[in-house]
Amino acid sequence: MVQLSDRSDVPPFYVMEVMREAERLESEGRDILHLEVGQPSTAAPAGALEAVEGLLGTDRLGYTGAAGLPALRKRITQWYQWRYETDIDVDQVVVTTGASGSFVLSFLALFDPGQRVVVLEPGYPCYRNDLAALGVSAVPVALSADNDYRPSLSDLESCLPLDGLVVASPSNPTGTVIPEDQMRNLISWCRGNNVTLIVDEIYHGITFGDAPPTALGLLDQSPGETDAPVVVINSFSKYFSMTGWRVGWVATQPAVAARIERLSQSLTIAPPTVSQHCALAAFDCIDELEANVARYRDNRRILLEGLASAGLDKTAPADGAFYVWCDVSLLGHGSQHLAARWLDEIGVATTPGIDFDQRRGSDFIRFSYAGGADELERACQALAHWMNTST
Numbered sequence: 001m002v003q004l005s006d007r008s009d010v011p012p013f014y015v016m017e018v019m020r021e022a023e024r025l026e027s028e029g030r031d032i033l034h035l036e037v038g039q040p041s042t043a044a045p046a047g048a049l050e051a052v053e054g055l056l057g058t059d060r061l062g063y064t065g066a067a068g069l070p071a072l073r074k075r076i077t078q079w080y081q082w083r084y085e086t087d088i089d090v091d092q093v094v095v096t097t098g099a100s101g102s103f104v105l106s107f108l109a110l111f112d113p114g115q116r117v118v119v120l121e122p123g124y125p126c127y128r129n130d131l132a133a134l135g136v137s138a139v140p141v142a143l144s145a146d147n148d149y150r151p152s153l154s155d156l157e158s159c160l161p162l163d164g165l166v167v168a169s170p171s172n173p174t175g176t177v178i179p180e181d182q183m184r185n186l187i188s189w190c191r192g193n194n195v196t197l198i199v200d201e202i203y204h205g206i207t208f209g210d211a212p213p214t215a216l217g218l219l220d221q222s223p224g225e226t227d228a229p230v231v232v233i234n235s236f237s238k239y240f241s242m243t244g245w246r247v248g249w250v251a252t253q254p255a256v257a258a259r260i261e262r263l264s265q266s267l268t269i270a271p272p273t274v275s276q277h278c279a280l281a282a283f284d285c286i287d288e289l290e291a292n293v294a295r296y297r298d299n300r301r302i303l304l305e306g307l308a309s310a311g312l313d314k315t316a317p318a319d320g321a322f323y324v325w326c327d328v329s330l331l332g333h334g335s336q337h338l339a340a341r342w343l344d345e346i347g348v349a350t351t352p353g354i355d356f357d358q359r360r361g362s363d364f365i366r367f368s369y370a371g372g373a374d375e376l377e378r379a380c381q382a383l384a385h386w387m388n389t390s391t
């Protein structure tokens with residue numbers, strides 16, 4: 001038997017099974033409608049790709065500093081000023097290998113083994129898996145439709161003592177945005193209780209109501225008795241449409257950023273240089289990126305209307321990101337079985353909720369509307385037909 005660590009024994013992503021089966025069916029010539037994918041169907045913006053092409057023959061593209069290309073760090077601070085009217089300094093920003101790289105570096109910088117960090121359910125599974133792999137205790141707090149899938153202070157209160165809290169706004173899988181007043185309350189509560197707050201803002205830019213402020217912009221208005229850190233994580237993967245380039249960033253107070261930079265020197269040396277140049281140029285492609293968001297807005301309407309007419313109308317608010325979280329408990333199949341049947345019988349690939357909520361996920365399916373409008377329309381028709389004939 002190979003000797004492996006207990007802490008690396010994290011659960012697999014069940015969506016990978018769906019994707020593998022979808023690929024197998026496609027290789028047999030089946031037409032599969034992809035509502036399982038959690039990434040933009042577009043490439044990096046054209047202007048960013050052009051900038052990279054220009055560099056390939058001319059620049060050595062060696063390592064950058066561990067905290068990232070100075071011009072990119074500077075540009076990120078300007079982004080906070082332009083988008084949110086929030087001033088931050090370059091020494092508060094560390095560029096990382098995607099938001100995923102930011103999680104590992106931040107969790108390592110902030111928590112010791114055995115400490116307790118709240119993760120919300122349903123929520124993005126990597127938070128709990130990364131924490132578990134680092135020996136940190138992930139404390140699940142269940143969200144529900146009753147409070148629009150937002151955390152309440154009384155739920156958090158009941159988990160004290162705590163060392164950290166991870167929230168995403170907008171969230172994957174529910175699309176929930178935490179409104180400004182609630183985010184301010186969360187920050188104050190965390191500071192009052194000496195709890196480090198990590199806010200995953202990766203889906204910022206993809207929202208369909210009022211654009212939420214960055215948590216960094218609320219710090220002055222959210223006093224608390226301690227100076228517990230607030231750490232914002234973002235990425236070029238979603239709004240900037242650059243998943244495979246693997247670039248993200250952390251923005252936080254300088255002492256935390258400095259520690260993350262030091263860890264990064266050893267863990268990765270630096271994020272990929274060519275990708276950082278691409279990211280820098282992507283800031284000049286806002287028109288193209290906003291056109292993507294307009295498409296997500298149309299897609300969202302198509303999917304929500306299509307699901308409702310199929311009778312699948314118990315959905316979370318879907319304020320942002322590109323997902324609809326749907327309660328399918330009344331169908332009584334269990335979401336893994338249901339997703340397998342939809343894939344096999346009508347060629348619609350979806351994500352069973354078990355990845356996002358280990359306790360109640362078999363009652364939910366996540367639909368992604370990051371793809372094309374035509375694909376969504378056909379999927380909704382197929383689901384409506386299935387619901388009429390097969391349940």
Ligand SMILES: Cc1ncc(COP(=O)(O)O)c(C=O)c1O
Nearest residue numbers: 098099100124172202235237248
């Ligand atoms: C909420 C959330 N955070 C982080 C990530 C990972 O982002 P990245 O590609 O920047 O590592 C994802 C990817 O789906 C996500 O949904």
